Amino acid sequence: METVVEFKDFSWKYKSSKERVLKSINLKIHRGDYLGIMGPTGAGKSTLCACINGLIPLKTRGFISGSVEVFGENTRTLKMPEITARVGLIFQDPETQFIMMNVEDEIALGLETLGLERKEIKNRIEWALDIVGLRGFELRSPEELSGGQKQRIAIASILAMRPEILILDEPTSDLDPLSKMEVFELLDKIKREFELTIVLVSHETRKIMEFCNRAIIIDNGEKIYDGDATGLLNNTDLLKSSGIYIPEDICGKRIAEAKVIVKHDKEPIISASNISYTYPDMTQALEDINLKIYQGDFIAIIGKNGSGKTTLVKHFNGLLKPQQGEILLNNKFITEYTIPQIAQTVGFCYQNPDHQLFKGTIKEEIEFGLKNLRFPENEIEKRHDKIIELLQLRKFEEVYESTFYLSKGIRQRLALASVLVLKPDILIVDEPSTGQDFLMISEFMKILEDLNKENKTIIIITHNPYIIAKFSKEVVILDDGKLIKKLPTEDFLKNEELQHNACFLPP
Amino acid sequence: MILDIILILLTKIPVFSKKFIKIVSGFLLANSSIFIAWCLFSQRPGSITYFETTIIIIKDIWIWNILITDQTIYYASRIALRSLIMFFLALMFFIGTTDRDLIHGLRSIKVPFTVCLVINLIFRGIAMFQTDFQIIKEAMQTRGVEFKRVSLPQKIRNFVSIFIAIIVLMFKKTEEMANSIESRGIPFRSKNRTIYHYFPLRKKDFAILVAILLFLAFSIYLRIYNYSLVNFILNFLSIILNFIPITLFW
Structure with missing residues (x-):
């Protein structure tokens, strides 16, 4: 078989990093391979992808030893456009990949660079949109597309350039399980049709085993596994040591345990009645929602992308005022609360910690909320120490001066700390699993579980089937702004029709 | 001026929509204040004097007379009319042209691709900035920060905090966007680049x-x-x- 990419004893160190990010990698990728790359966050997976497409070393500063050959030529001797005409790279965040103002221009951008005729560009745009199933979206702007649609446009814009190698760097981390499945099936179809070579970075062990014919694991810059994708399961120790999810039948286990929980005898802590909400552009986000949440609940709000989950929880902490209906928080209308009062009752953790951290250091960040509410100095000190212990942030506080250099997982934990320090009874967490590896997700969820044991109410929005099946006590299913059902997780896991409705696939 | 209004009507926008009326009436209000200000502060002697009075006298330094003559009215209305015309022209431009029309147009008259890309990225950046700004503001509210009903220095401090977060985000996003552009193989000097949307001058x-x-x-x-x-x-x-x-x- 023809070798299309070859790493020869390749090492790489970024100018700013202390250690080598990739350490003596030897790797051959053959034509027609479907290669899955796994490994914990920060292991060097994205760096590896950037090496294949020439971003490293052509456009990034750092130190190199060994070489990468693409189609038999050293990437250092080539120019960027020469490589990108044959190697396409798709990134994780669909938002920043969208450069132009609408779909058509976005796809045309790469094609113009190839110097194609206008007619050919038109044909290719139509062809690519047909493949990703978004024909008729040509004139949409990025603001009018959902995350999943944007990701498919990103794939289309690279596919239209007809690359021979397609690299995808965690392309599905923002998507609901069903859209995820769609992307994987799409890739499978493309691969068979055009005999592409695909390199895919993903945390989804099960998907990699199902679709890829070969898998490698990278941990701490070293390749520690290279072989059959289905053979991954024979190396559970290896998977465990690098913090990769080992597929197991969580749903079956959960149903078997069948602990009957959730008794609601007290007053609800949040009571929403007949909530409706319409956005200024006249899309109805919520329609007549009735929901009661009790102290000590652990609720997962699920539903496909754009079903109104975030809009709903924004009502619970007063960010949105219901246009119809009313919300009672602790038996008092939410409109009667002031912003500081709500902040001490309902905590809210955002999906992207970057949106939530706005101070320089960990200490400042944690104390910000308290100082803002004019707590006494010794109380601030006390709470700060307690929260640092609880979330194990002490060692980072000592090492890192600025929060800017923390990894995403730690930044997320810091964001949680900054919210928890106000001691809210209710904690709302918006999709904590985006772009995180399995180990980080389980650590984060463990913290939430402990908080729940202390009788805190947890409301979590998530697509991640593992979190739903393993941690939540109840699920609330939303579809197109309507509340389908609220029911215990065990019952949900038995009911396949509801699972389909909520775009849920067992982990 | 009349030509202007006709052109605006030609762009087929909903003239009677709430937003449009709000913008136009807002401007007319501002414009009439320009007119009034000119009347009050420009002391032009004219052939007919309608009104004259002295409001403040600060010894030999400054005297504020209100003097309204036919000349004042003439000049004030001239200034007001001037800004009114400019406003309607600008309004027409923004209503009739979307940002992508602008970029297609620029590219069609052979402005270098780099320049067009940069302009495009500015528009894209503004859109991203707006959403991020809104989210960060909300995130601060969830931590008990008030934006209404606080003193001005506090307000400024709050906005500084928002900008710290935005700068961090922008650093990350620009790097990702740069990578994405490079990965499409977009060289900044390309001879055989074609243009998909080509609107030549007719x-x-x-x-x-x-x-x-x-x-x-x-x-x-x-x-x-x-x-x-x-x-x-x-x-x-x-x-x-x-x-x-x-x-x-x-």
């Missing part, structure tokens, strides 16, 4: 361009010889009127 465009240039030259001419448009038209008419008997005589 006869109509040239005609309008020439008309605009002529009008510009004409107004410069008026300015230099210190004519006002009204005087010019009157002169022009009188010349023609003088000619009519001659032609009739012939």
Whole structure:
């Protein structure tokens, strides 16, 4: 078989990093391979992808030893456009990949660079949109597309350039399980049709085993596994040591345990009645929602992308005022609360910690909320120490001066700390699993579980089937702004029709 | 001015929508304040004085007289009319042109691709900035920060915090976008780059361009010889009127 990419004893160190990010990698990728790359966050997976497409070393500063050959030529001797005409790279965040103002221009951008005729560009745009199933979206702007649609446009814009190698760097981390499945099936179809070579970075062990014919694991810059994708399961120790999810039948286990929980005898802590909400552009986000949440609940709000989950929880902490209906928080209308009062009752953790951290250091960040509410100095000190212990942030506080250099997982934990320090009874967490590896997700969820044991109410929005099946006590299913059902997780896991409705696939 | 309003109507936007009326009425209000300010502060002596009074006198330094004459009214309305015309022109431009039309247009008249890309990225960046700004503001509210009902210094401090978060985000996003652009193989100097949306200049465009240039030259001419448009038209008419008997005589 023809070798299309070859790493020869390749090492790489970024100018700013202390250690080598990739350490003596030897790797051959053959034509027609479907290669899955796994490994914990920060292991060097994205760096590896950037090496294949020439971003490293052509456009990034750092130190190199060994070489990468693409189609038999050293990437250092080539120019960027020469490589990108044959190697396409798709990134994780669909938002920043969208450069132009609408779909058509976005796809045309790469094609113009190839110097194609206008007619050919038109044909290719139509062809690519047909493949990703978004024909008729040509004139949409990025603001009018959902995350999943944007990701498919990103794939289309690279596919239209007809690359021979397609690299995808965690392309599905923002998507609901069903859209995820769609992307994987799409890739499978493309691969068979055009005999592409695909390199895919993903945390989804099960998907990699199902679709890829070969898998490698990278941990701490070293390749520690290279072989059959289905053979991954024979190396559970290896998977465990690098913090990769080992597929197991969580749903079956959960149903078997069948602990009957959730008794609601007290007053609800949040009571929403007949909530409706319409956005200024006249899309109805919520329609007549009735929901009661009790102290000590652990609720997962699920539903496909754009079903109104975030809009709903924004009502619970007063960010949105219901246009119809009313919300009672602790038996008092939410409109009667002031912003500081709500902040001490309902905590809210955002999906992207970057949106939530706005101070320089960990200490400042944690104390910000308290100082803002004019707590006494010794109380601030006390709470700060307690929260640092609880979330194990002490060692980072000592090492890192600025929060800017923390990894995403730690930044997320810091964001949680900054919210928890106000001691809210209710904690709302918006999709904590985006772009995180399995180990980080389980650590984060463990913290939430402990908080729940202390009788805190947890409301979590998530697509991640593992979190739903393993941690939540109840699920609330939303579809197109309507509340389908609220029911215990065990019952949900038995009911396949509801699972389909909520775009849920067992982990 | 009238031409302007006709052009705006031609763009087929919902003129009676709430938003449009809000914008126009807001501007008219601002514009009338310009008119009033000119009336109050410009002390132009004129042939007819309508109103005269002294408000403040600070010894030999500054005297505020209100003097409203026919000349004041004339100048104030001139200034107000001027900004009104500029407003409607700008409004017409923004209503009739989307940001991508602008970029397609620029590329079609052979502005370098790099420049177009940069302009495009600015628009894209503004859109991202707005969403991020909103989210961060909400995130601060969930931590008990109030934006209404606080003192000005506190407000400023809050906004500084938002900008810290935005700068961090922008650093990350620009890097990702740069990578994404590079990965599409976009070299900044490419000879055989084609243009998908190509709108070449047609006869109509040239005609309008020439008309605009002529009008510009004409107004410069008026300015230099210190004519006002009204005087010019009157002169022009009188010349023609003088000619009519001659032609009739012939």
